[in-house]
Each structure stands twice: as C-alpha cells, then as structure tokens.
Amino acid sequence: MTTQDKDRVLIFDTTLRDGEQSPGATMTHEEKLEIAELLDEMGVDIIEAGFPIASEGDFRAVSEIAKRSKDAVICGLARAQLPDIDRCWEAVKHANRPRIHTFIGTSPLHRAIPNLTMDEMAERIEQTVTHARNLCDNVQWSPMDATRTEWDYLCRVVEIAINAGATTINIPDTVGYTAPVESADLIRRLIETVPGADEVVFATHCHNDLGMATANALAAVAGGARQIECTINGLGERAGNTALEEVVMALKVRGDIMPYYTEIDTKKIMHISRRVSTVSGFPVQFNKAIVGKNAFAHESGIHQDGMLKNAETFEIMRPEDVGLSGTSLPLGKHSGRAALRAKLRELGVEVGDNQLKDIFVRFKDLADRKKEVYDDDILALVTATTDGPQNRLELVNLKVICGTGGPATAELEMEIDGVEKAATCQGDGPVDATFKAVRDLHPNKARLQLYQVNAVTEGTDAQATVSVRLEEDGIIATGQSADTDTVVASARAYINALNRLLVRRDKTGKDVKEISYKDVH
Ligand code: KIV
Ligand code: ZN
Numbered sequence: 001m002t003t004q005d006k007d008r009v010l011i012f013d014t015t016l017r018d019g020e021q022s023p024g025a026t027m028t029h030e031e032k033l034e035i036a037e038l039l040d041e042m043g044v045d046i047i048e049a050g051f052p053i054a055s056e057g058d059f060r061a062v063s064e065i066a067k068r069s070k071d072a073v074i075c076g077l078a079r080a081q082l083p084d085i086d087r088c089w090e091a092v093k094h095a096n097r098p099r100i101h102t103f104i105g106t107s108p109l110h111r112a113i114p115n116l117t118m119d120e121m122a123e124r125i126e127q128t129v130t131h132a133r134n135l136c137d138n139v140q141w142s143p144m145d146a147t148r149t150e151w152d153y154l155c156r157v158v159e160i161a162i163n164a165g166a167t168t169i170n171i172p173d174t175v176g177y178t179a180p181v182e183s184a185d186l187i188r189r190l191i192e193t194v195p196g197a198d199e200v201v202f203a204t205h206c207h208n209d210l211g212m213a214t215a216n217a218l219a220a221v222a223g224g225a226r227q228i229e230c231t232i233n234g235l236g237e238r239a240g241n242t243a244l245e246e247v248v249m250a251l252k253v254r255g256d257i258m259p260y261y262t263e264i265d266t267k268k269i270m271h272i273s274r275r276v277s278t279v280s281g282f283p284v285q286f287n288k289a290i291v292g293k294n295a296f297a298h299e300s301g302i303h304q305d306g307m308l309k310n311a312e313t314f315e316i317m318r319p320e321d322v323g324l325s326g327t328s329l330p331l332g333k334h335s336g337r338a339a340l341r342a343k344l345r346e347l348g349v350e351v352g353d354n355q356l357k358d359i360f361v362r363f364k365d366l367a368d369r370k371k372e373v374y375d376d377d378i379l380a381l382v383t384a385t386t387d388g389p390q391n392r393l394e395l396v397n398l399k400v401i402c403g404t405g406g407p408a409t410a411e412l413e414m415e416i417d418g419v420e421k422a423a424t425c426q427g428d429g430p431v432d433a434t435f436k437a438v439r440d441l442h443p444n445k446a447r448l449q450l451y452q453v454n455a456v457t458e459g460t461d462a463q464a465t466v467s468v469r470l471e472e473d474g475i476i477a478t479g480q481s482a483d484t485d486t487v488v489a490s491a492r493a494y495i496n497a498l499n500r501l502l503v504r505r506d507k508t509g510k511d512v513k514e515i516s517y518k519d520v521h
Contacts (some may be wrong), residue, residue, distance in 0.1 A: 133165030176209025444459025
C-alpha cells in the first residue's frame with residue numbers, strides 16, 4: 001500500500017469515459033467541462049475524462065478538463081499501444097495531477113482479438129506500462145476482463161505491470177460476471193500473492209449486467225481494494241457501471257460494518273445526478289437507490305404515519321445528506337433573489353451572477369403560473385438555463401388547438417439564424433402537430449429515438465420535463481426542457497436537440513466517436 005490512509009477509499013469517476021461511451025449518452029464539449037467541474041467540486045479523487053486517441057473531440061475535452069482541474073487527478077484512457085499512450089499524455093499533462101490509464105484484455109476471449117500469445121501479451125504490457133511511466137509518475141494499468149482471466153496468468157501480468165511502474169492496478173469485471181464473494185476473494189488473493197502488491201493501490205471496476213456492480217465493488221473494498229471506479233447514476237454501456245452515489249452512501253450509512261470512508265461531499269450528489277441525466281439524456285428510474293424521484297418518498301399510510309412520528313422509522317439517511325432540502329419549504333412569487341440563491345445553495349447548486357439572473361427570470365415566470373415552486377421545480381429551472389451551445393433555432397411563439405373535435409393544429413413561430421418564420425401544421429395530437437411544424441420550418445432527417453415526459457412535482461400544475469433524443473447520420477443529440485405546459489416543453493426540448501445536432505454536424509468528425517476501445521487492441 002502507498003501512503004494513502006488504509007481506510008480511505010478513493011473515488012474514481014468514469015462518467016465522462018465509460019459512461020459517455022454508452023450509445024446515445026454522448027455529451028457536448030461544454031457539457032463535459034461542466035460535469036468535470038462538478039465532479040472536482042464534489043471531491044472525486046480521480047476523474048477519467050475521456051479516451052484521447054478516440055477522436056479530436058475526446059482529445060480536446062480531456063486537455064481542457066486537465067487545464068481547468070483543481071484538486072482531482074485527471075486521467076485519460078489509452079490502449080496498450082505507444083501512440084495511444086503518447087496521445088493520452090499530450091492531453092492529461094496539463095493537469096496539476098495527471099494520470100495515464102492503460103489497459104489490455106487479458107482473458108482468453110480478449111487475447112484472441114489481437115491474436116497475441118500469453119508471452120507476447122506479457123511483453124506488450126511490460127513495454128507499454130514502462131513507456132507510460134517514463135512519461136508520467138501516476139500510471140494505472142487494467143487487465144480488461146480480469147474476472148474471466150486465468151488466475152496464474154492474471155497474477156503474472158499484474159506483477160509485470162507493478163514492476164514496470166504501475167501505481168494503481170485496476171481489476172475490471174468488464175462484463176458484470178462476478179459476484180460479491182468472488183470479487184472480495186479475487187482482490188484479497190491478488191494482494192496476498194503478487195510480489196509488490198502492497199506498494200500499489202488496487203482498484204475495482206464493476207459492470208452491472210447482473211445487478212451486482214455496487215455489491216461487487218463494496219466486496220472488493222472488503223478484500224483490500226482502495227479505489228472504486230464508478231459513474232454518476234451508474235451510467236454506462238449495457239446495464240451500466242457501479243453507481244457513485246450508491247457506493248458512497250453505502251459506505252457513509254454502514255460505516256459500522258464497512259469501516260472505510262470517502263472524501264465526497266454527499267450534499268452535491270443530487271445536483272450532479274440531475275445534470276448528468278440531462279446532458280446524457282438518460283433518465284434516472286423513479287425507484288433508483290439514492291437519486292431516484294421516489295428514493296425518499298413515503299406514499300403508504302403506515303409509512304407516512306411512522307415518518308411523521310420519527311423520520312428514522314423508515315429513513316436510513318436524511319434527504320439533505322444527498323442534497324435534497326429537508327424542509328422543502330416551497331418558494332412563491334414573493335420570494336426574492338436572495339431566497340432563491342439560498343435555496344440553490346441548500347440544494348448544492350452554485351451559480352454565477354449571470355446564471356442566477358436567468359434562473360430568477362424563469363422562476364418569477366413560473367411562480368406567476370404556479371402557486372408553490374418546489375425544490376424539484378428549482379432544479380428543473382437550473383437545468384433549463386444551463387444550455388450549452390449557441391442556439392441557431394429559437395421558439396418564439398406556439399399556439400395549439402387540440403381536443404376531441406378533430407386533428408390537432410399547431411401554429412408555430414420560430415427564429416432561425418435570426419430570421420422569424422411561421423408555420424401551421426396538423427398532426428396526430430398536439431405534440432405531433434408541433435414537431436411537424438418545427439420540421440416544416442427547419443427540414444431535417446433526424447430520427448426521433450426517445451420522447452419522454454415526466455412530472456417534476458405532484459399536482460396538475462406541475463412542470464413537465466421533456467427529453468427528446470434525435471439521431472441523424474450516426475450523430476446523436478438530446479434536448480431537454482421543463483414547463484408547466486407539456487407541449488411548450490416538448491417543442492423546446494425538440495428544438496434544443498436540433499440545435500445540438502447542428503453544433504455537432506458543424507464539426508463533423510470532432511465530437512463524434514471515431515473508434516471505441518473495443519475496436520482495436
Ligand atoms: O470495463 C472495462 O474493462 C473497462 C476498462 C477499459 C478498464 O472499462
Ligand atoms: Zn468498464
């Protein structure tokens with residue numbers, strides 16, 4: 001073990017790499033910078049910011065995140081190839097604390113892809129880790145698909161990586177195959193068996209294919225791992241990765257049986273969860289542990305009665321611990337800017353003066369239409385005012401006629417590149433008519449992949465948050481918006497997604513992934 005406190009568990013967030021790799025979760029450059037800043041502020045120890053050789057866009061994002069980083073180590077991913085490692089170093093070297101993370105698939109199935117013998121692969125590991133270590137004194141090495149790699153070979157390659165200078169050894173359960181007992185045992189045996197293992201940090205990287213990613217990561221910690229790799233909301237390919245909020249809160253709440261700690265400011269969890277959901281376009285399921293809409297909701301009579309008498313009857317953690325305001329006193333139309341700022345702070349959201357001004361204007365508008373503005377409404381307003389790219393398409397006016405009498409009609413006015421245009425279209429319901437009118441004014445081939453509406457709070461005057469995901473020529477973009485009028489929110493979300501597509505198309509080949517780490521070994 002290094003000088004790290006023996007009970008401290010490092011949190012390695014890979015939302016921007018493994019999470020963003022999930023089909024459809026692509027984020028814009030600005031969104032990546034924003035999420036990285038939030039991760040740094042919340043106390044994440046290591047941010048895996050991307051895979052620099054994958055595309056120009058990834059390289060730019062990792063470099064910029066590295067330049068802007070404060071306390072977190074900034075890490076980039078590289079395959080076991082010298083040009084990958086060089087490119088990774090070019091991007092992360094700007095960070096106060098850079099790290100190169102290099103990996104190769106070591107299981108029989110993965111070895112077959114580059115068609116390397118065991119000896120050839122061992123040699124490649126030696127060469128690439130040594131190269132990385134000559135560039136950077138903080139090097140992480142991963143045997144991809146470690147949990148399906150032969151035990152003797154795993155020990156052999158881990159030892160080679162340690163001798164070549166790796167400072168962190170990550171043991172990935174790439175396909176979510178392991179189970180808690182095995183996960184703990186694997187790390188424990190590696191630490192006991194491999195010479196030099198006590199000189200490095202062991203990390204665990206679990207995928208959730210069998211729904212055991214959180215349990216497996218915590219078990220690995222019991223076995224001796226001191227770095228958990230995870231993503232916000234468990235974002236990631238297939239069933240996703242270990243969810244950051246779950247492991248962090250599990251360690252906090254069950255310190256009695258898991259005597260380890262992290263340095264995460266848990267009050268910032270809710271805000272970052274919502275931002276990641278918004279920018280990735282992946283909604284959080286209602287009953288998701290810690291960050292789901294219902295995670296702290298107590299509907300049944302027995303539960304509500306118990307909660308009123310003593311919150312601990314049914315709550316093992318307080319909503320405010322994860323950044324939900326405990327009192328949840330709604331704001332109203334007489335609340336001023338100071339009250340709004342105080343509420344935002346309570347919710348773990350720090351905004352600059354200009355953004356506060358924008359949120360305040362929207363808040364006043366909402367408070368005029370809605371008697372009580374709840375925490376969730378405020379967070380939805382933050383989302384709606386954090387829109388990155390400069391918009392070429394703007395909604396000016398929308399009037400919809402719908403009901404039982406016939407097809408719905410949408411009269412739409414939009415500003416396109418500064419010019420106002422109007423269209424009237426009929427459709428199968430108000431949303432269909434509105435989207436047709438948008439397409440009439442801005443013809444496009446984008447395919448609707450997702451259209452989703454959620455009520456932010458209770459009541460018929462609740463705001464609706466709408467997510468729209470579009471795909472055009474392999475480029476995917478997601479737009480979101482919130483409004484008490486569902487059709488207006490839908491129109492804005494659709495236009496928002498189109499604006500993002502325009503930005504991505506303008507720099508074709510830059511923000512779009514060109515290769516994935518699975519393509520070449
Ligand atoms: O799941 C995996 O094996 C990975 C590696 C690149 C660490 O994400
Ligand atoms: Zn992974």
